Amino acid sequence: MTAYHIFTPEQAMRFADEHSELFGEHSKLSAAEFGDGNLNLVFRVVNDKGTSLIVKQALPYARCVGESWPLSTDRARIEAEVLQLHARFCPEHTVEVLHFDRELSAILMEDLKQYDILRTALIKGKHFSHLAAQLAQYLAQTLFYTSDFVLTGPAKKAAVAQFINPDLCLITEDLFFTDPYCNHERNNIHSLIQPRARELWQDEELKAEVAALKADFLSKPQALLHGDVHSGSIFINEENCKVIDAEFGFYGPIGFDVGSLMGNLLINYVASAGLFSDPQQVLKQQQYLLSQIQALWQQFAETFSHLQQTATQDPALQNERYQARFLQQVFADAIGYAGCELIRRTVGLAHVADLEKISDAKTRASCETHAIELGRRLILARQNLTSIEQLLALVQTLKR
Amino acid sequence: MTAYHIFTPEQAMRFADEHSELFGEHSKLSAAEFGDGNLNLVFRVVNDKGTSLIVKQALPYARCVGESWPLSTDRARIEAEVLQLHARFCPEHTVEVLHFDRELSAILMEDLKQYDILRTALIKGKHFSHLAAQLAQYLAQTLFYTSDFVLTGPAKKAAVAQFINPDLCLITEDLFFTDPYCNHERNNIHSLIQPRARELWQDEELKAEVAALKADFLSKPQALLHGDVHSGSIFINEENCKVIDAEFGFYGPIGFDVGSLMGNLLINYVASAGLFSDPQQVLKQQQYLLSQIQALWQQFAETFSHLQQTATQDPALQNERYQARFLQQVFADAIGYAGCELIRRTVGLAHVADLEKISDAKTRASCETHAIELGRRLILARQNLTSIEQLLALVQTLKR
Known part of the structure; x- marks a missing residue:
């Protein structure tokens, strides 16, 4: 268990690599943040063969709706668990969650870049x-x-x-x-x-x-x-x-x-x-x-x-x-x-x-x-x- | 905190005495169980001046509804907390809870013997x-x-x-x-x-x-x-x-x-x-x-x-x-x-x-x-x- 800290692209990359077999050994990985940054960080992690995954991390603060509105990072748990449960009943149309870390409020999920x-x-x-x-x-x-x-x-x-x-x-x-x-x-x-x-x-x-x-x-x-x-x-x-x-x-x-x-x-x-x-x-x-x-x-x-x-x-x-x-x-x-x-x-x-x-x-x-x-x-x-x-x-x- | 044990009348008496000032010092107390015994024990604890209180304890097993139906002793907590909350809004018509012990699943409450x-x-x-x-x-x-x-x-x-x-x-x-x-x-x-x-x-x-x-x-x-x-x-x-x-x-x-x-x-x-x-x-x-x-x-x-x-x-x-x-x-x-x-x-x-x-x-x-x-x-x-x-x-x- 790791204490919460806000991911750098490097850390998001390591998180993705640790919790997926998808990239294979000795992959050269790169990562960039592309979310709007208000509520969550969203990183795309890509290897040298073009395989990619998304890391979404909930921020502990939120300039969410125009003023400071308290938003617990528990929302990352909710998101992961809803997606996992919905995927049980309709995997075809629910984004796939590969890993969720509660401490880090971070979700590793499939990249829908073809969409x-x-x-x-x-x-x-x-x-x-x-x-x-x-x-x-x-x-x-x-x-x-x-x-x-x-x-x-x-x-x-x-x-x-x-x-x-x-x-x-x-x-x-x-x-x-x-x-x-x-x-x-x-x-x-x-x-x-x-x-x-x-x-x-x-x-x-x-x-x-x-x-x-x-x-x-x-x-x-x-x-x-x-x-x-x-x-x-x-x-x-x-x-x-x-x-x-x-x-x-x-x-x-x-x-x-x-x-x-x-x-x-x-x-x-x-x-x-x-x-x-x-x-x-x-x-x-x-x-x-x-x-x-x-x-x-x-x-x-x-x-x-x-x-x-x-x-x-x-x-x-x-x-x-x-x-x-x-x-x-x-x-x-x-x-x-x-x-x-x-x-x-x-x-x-x-x-x-x-x-x-x-x-x-x-x-x-x-x-x-x-x-x-x-x-x-x-x-x-x-x-x-x-x-x-x-x-x-x-x-x-x-x-x- | 006391581990759960099923009350004897003596223990119910002590529980009532401990958690209420009502009986006064050096009261001579007596207690008797008068519930139907299926789900809960119900004791009336009385002192020598006729002041009385009720001790209700949830049993950890229940021959409740004709067959063995699992019933958590958490129901005692629910009962106490509902009564306490209802008493906040309508004390006149809610039985008064004097004390609740979660470990013992025991509620001390007023005696409605005049009813x-x-x-x-x-x-x-x-x-x-x-x-x-x-x-x-x-x-x-x-x-x-x-x-x-x-x-x-x-x-x-x-x-x-x-x-x-x-x-x-x-x-x-x-x-x-x-x-x-x-x-x-x-x-x-x-x-x-x-x-x-x-x-x-x-x-x-x-x-x-x-x-x-x-x-x-x-x-x-x-x-x-x-x-x-x-x-x-x-x-x-x-x-x-x-x-x-x-x-x-x-x-x-x-x-x-x-x-x-x-x-x-x-x-x-x-x-x-x-x-x-x-x-x-x-x-x-x-x-x-x-x-x-x-x-x-x-x-x-x-x-x-x-x-x-x-x-x-x-x-x-x-x-x-x-x-x-x-x-x-x-x-x-x-x-x-x-x-x-x-x-x-x-x-x-x-x-x-x-x-x-x-x-x-x-x-x-x-x-x-x-x-x-x-x-x-x-x-x-x-x-x-x-x-x-x-x-x-x-x-x-x-x-x-």
Whole structure:
């Protein structure tokens, strides 16, 4: 056991070499840090044959969200353990963890250098037909197998305790559910949409629904979530996609993971009107995204439902009517969380490149207003939408 | 720190003397064990002036529920800590814990010898007008102040972890929600109602609702519950009542505590037709119970709602529409859990004296059938009952 110290590239290199056979003997290794440095150090370690691995180390301090927000390095343990558990149920689409050192808060993992970040690819207008199907598998497998359908009461309780993640959950509790709906100093609102943002703060009907979604985030430990499935946490190439960055993992409502992803696809949907100058390309991009959202839900629901029917261990939860209603509620929850994601990425602290890349301020404001309107409608309508087609119809009626 | 050993009366006496000033110097103490001996030892320690205290010690083995079911002595810690926390929010109606020794799994607490057990009192037809009002206070105060309305995300998560109670929760998970709805060997079904019990096992509509109630019991940590608020856990006299036996405490759905109490009052309601030979007394007893159920909900809702409006700390949960809907859902949950209590006390393992005291087998079977029918109706109707008056009307239309 080594006491915690912040890695130099040299030390990261030695850590990678020590805990993997991949580089072989007498490899000439090199290492460079390429993370953003706010929260974590991220090193790529490469040998002379081009074989590479990633070393991710959690920093003991964090200039994470605009002010000093305490963040325990325990998040590295959470990240490693979530990825390891998710890899047990869906190795194809979870980044592989080769080693984790608790003292050093350091994870050695596979390098996804053959992949692009999904957000970057979407902003460039790149389309992958396997996106929805593969992520539907990832979500259905990881969420089902960590749920009450499978785990005994005692095993589930031990897992909930293992993944209690107060610091990172607090970020979501505040940034996702609280700040955007009040005049909070952390908010980051472009001047042109200030008036629309202010309306949110008085929207008691909307705030009642967001409160219910927050209460579920706080008190509905249905499954071990990734906790941050946005399009920057997904790596993709022509054949495959893989999910990374699970430090927000905790036991929460299944709809949160599903809805975070849906919400990110919808953000690109509203942003595409500003990202592409050719109306045909906008149309093509939006059609692609809607088809992926449709496939994502259909295939998630199909797999999850099949698992409910064939792999449920708890006798009381084997009732098929209950299972169908459970899935219907996951759908409603997902739509609600997708709506929250649309709103918080527009008026909250943490913005996304899909919208920020729109250089014309008026166009961006129009897209952001679209995001707020769509988010609001999703949150309010979620309990009444009973099929993915109804959801898509709602999205399309709000065209701008 | 003393290693665990099973107390003799002499040792219980010394433990009580050591950890309380109450007996004074040179007291002549005596002690006797009077628990049922299955799960815990319960000693009354008395001095020569009649001052007395209770020593309750958890046994490391348990012939608890008909077979060897592992039960950690950690339940004594849970019991002590739940009672101490509940006493902080409602000292009037929580038994006072004077000392807890973790190693010995022993609790020193006040003696409620001036009180009767509520179940025994009800069976005798004794009525207390303060019952509902006081227990409504107990439930509203303890449940509100341990909920997301008050606690920050991190504080709530620490509390959830502190009160993870796998062994005792598993008993409820199985006996309350699973066994009664299948042909389980643990069930205890009087022969005359065997045919009615078998119908439960095929009742897919009912089982779907019970599955949802079980899923909430597993995954809806709204507040620190007592976890076992039946009429044997309540002591009452002409002025006051106090709740004891919190070893089933955990973070769960608020409706579970409220509904357990409602369910126990309703069990006495259906049993009263068999307990009393005079129809006028039956009527009086039932009217008393209905008035208490009405007052219980009204006063619980009034206090809880007042606390929501005046003491909620989380800004997102301060929305009044959300608060009203939250309380409405607690009502629906409570009715569902009351229904489960009626059914499991009739066909499950653990019966109650209200029904068991009915000596005529046919009369008892009629009351038990009534309990099953009422339980079923409550579970199925719970989401559509929007006022306590509607609940009482439903109970009265099922008269036998």
